[in-house]
Amino acid sequence: MEYREEADTLGTVRVPATALWGAQTERSRHNFTTGPLMPLPVIRALLQIKLAAATANRDLGEIQEEKAQLIIRAATDLLALPDDELQRDFPLHVYQTGSGTQTNMNVNEVIAHQTIKYDPTSGVLPNDDVNHGQSSNDTFPTAMAITARVAVRELEGAVQHLIDELAVKEAAYENVVKIGRTHLQDATPLTFGQEVSGWVSMLEHDWDFLKSLDDSLLELPIGGTAVGTGLNAVPGFATAVAAQLSKVYDQPFTAKSNKFFGLAAHSGINVVHGGLKTLASDLLKIANDVRFLASGPRAGYNELNIPANEPGSSIMPGKVNPTQAEALTMAATRVMGNDVTITVAASQGNFEMNVYKPVIIETFLESADLLTGTVSGFADKLIHGMTVNADRMAELVATSLMTVTALSPYIGYHASAEIAQAAEREGTTLREAAVKSGQVTAAQFDQWVNPLAMTNRDRSMD
Known part of the structure; x- marks a missing residue:
């Protein structure tokens, strides 16, 4: 492999010749080698922040028009890349410095080197130009808030879809009587539609909880710079950046927030993830109910018929398993564990800054992604095709x-x-x-x- 030499304040570093990153990214690539890569939604959010910052700094007379245009063009071109191509120049892991500094500098360096493709004499510098008026301490938590907000809104859509699918079953089986069960023992009758209505209401409450909480992710700490005082960011910068980000994401983000809070605490992400945990708890209950009621077909409850999406066993021919329910329950348990991680990590806002930022956002995004995907699969590949075994239900009622x-x-x-x-x-x-x-x-x-x-x-x- 061919290398080039890059320098930072600690000295010279050999960097792969074709890489767009620079010395600080290369150091981090070797110093922190464990765990998952930084989620691409965070990278894309940071690119949007750099684009918005260059625009604001240009309009406020903080950087030259030529440099601003190069930064804007570079960020725009990088954002247009598909994920697999974009990933190539963002090789850093989640488990790095707790402020996300290495990833912020990775983005700064890649943009700066991208500008050289357009103009070898661009003179755009990672720190002085791309990071102008910013600090990792305010850009990274800004990216956290943006990506968390987007992820939650996508999850809300998946939950609504599941509610809609269940509502169809509620209406279809409103007169099908079955035996109720409490303490795992026989109880008085209810209709299957009534039972499903309870599931629907659980999810509607969970959806309402998320909607009531997700606006806490709209506050952006951009403009706080190093410790929240806004040192080196000019007046109007934060407001301009937040306004552009609001247009890009079609969300009402605001920079009118306490910057000391924004750097030292991640209460918004913490409380919203509590909503994800509550949703996960209810999904676990619903999925368990479905798979137990579908147990059988000869030696179980056998009240529900579920779609045969794939062979259920490598040794037992003809077996149908509740695989979508199993995937959903596994995701739910992961989210519950992730809530502990975020709770502890969010408590570590020592003095002016929380230094668990990367693990907080990676964990949050994992939870949201797991729930969005498994909820959608559960709705489309199980609930949609689920039917009742009315004869079996009637039999159990008659003998109860x-x-x-x-x-x-x-x-x-x-x-x-x-x-x-x-x-x-x-x-x-x-x-x-x-x-x-x-x-x-x-x-x-x-x-x-x-x-x-x-x-x-x-x-x-x-």
Whole structure:
């Protein structure tokens, strides 16, 4: 491999000849070699920040028109690259300095070297020009807020899609009666539509929680520079940058925020990820319900039929497994673990700056991406094609002992319990045991024990 020499304040470094990065990136590439690469959404957000900063600095008379145009052109061309091509010049890992300085400098260096392609005499410098009026301490958390906001909005769309798919099932099966279960034991009947309505409401609440929280990601710490005082950033710079970023992302970002808070704390990301954790908890419950109700087909509940998306076993022919539910539950457990990581990392805002920034945003984006993908798969590849086994549901209702609850208002709790116990003990139906008890007639039993009526499906909830 051929190399060129690049220099920084620590000396000279050999850099691969074709690489767009410079000395600081090369040092980091060797000093920090562990873990995943910095997420590309963060890189793209930093490129947008550099583009907006060059525009603002030009308009405010802080850098020359020629240099500004070169920086704008370089950032624009880099942003136009597909992910696989863009990744080539951004080789740094998440586990680096806690401020994200190496990644910020990676972006600065790549833009500066890109300008040389247009004009070998450009004179654009990574620190003095591309990073003008900025610090890693304010650009990186600005990128964090932007990428988190975008990721959450995408997740909200996936959750709404799942709600819509479940609502179809709720309506389709509003009159299909099944046995309810509490404590994993038989309970009174409900319709499958009612059961699904509970899932829908859970997700609607989760969606509302996220919507109520995600505006906390609109505050951008840009303009705070090193410690929040705004040293070396001219008046109007932060507002101009935030305005351009708002147009690019079609989001109402604002630079009107406490910069000391923006550098030292990541409360917004922390609280929003709490919403992701809550969503994950509810998704885990829903997915578990679906896969247990679909268990069988001969030795399980067998109340639901799920799509056969792929062979379920490498040894057992004809097996169908709830793979989409399993993927979703695995993602949910990962998100719960990620919430602990973010909670601890967000607490480490020592003095003027939190130094866990890269792991906070990488973890947040992983959670959002996992949920967006698995929720979409669960909706499209399982819920959409799911049907009920109505005969099996009717069979379980007919043989359940807990429909005896409907007799309690007429003959009392104690007498009703004796009937259920007798039916269980003697292996008879509840109806046979009730008539044999002498407490009710066959006609009374048929009138009072009406599973569909017991669901109160036409009654509005008080």
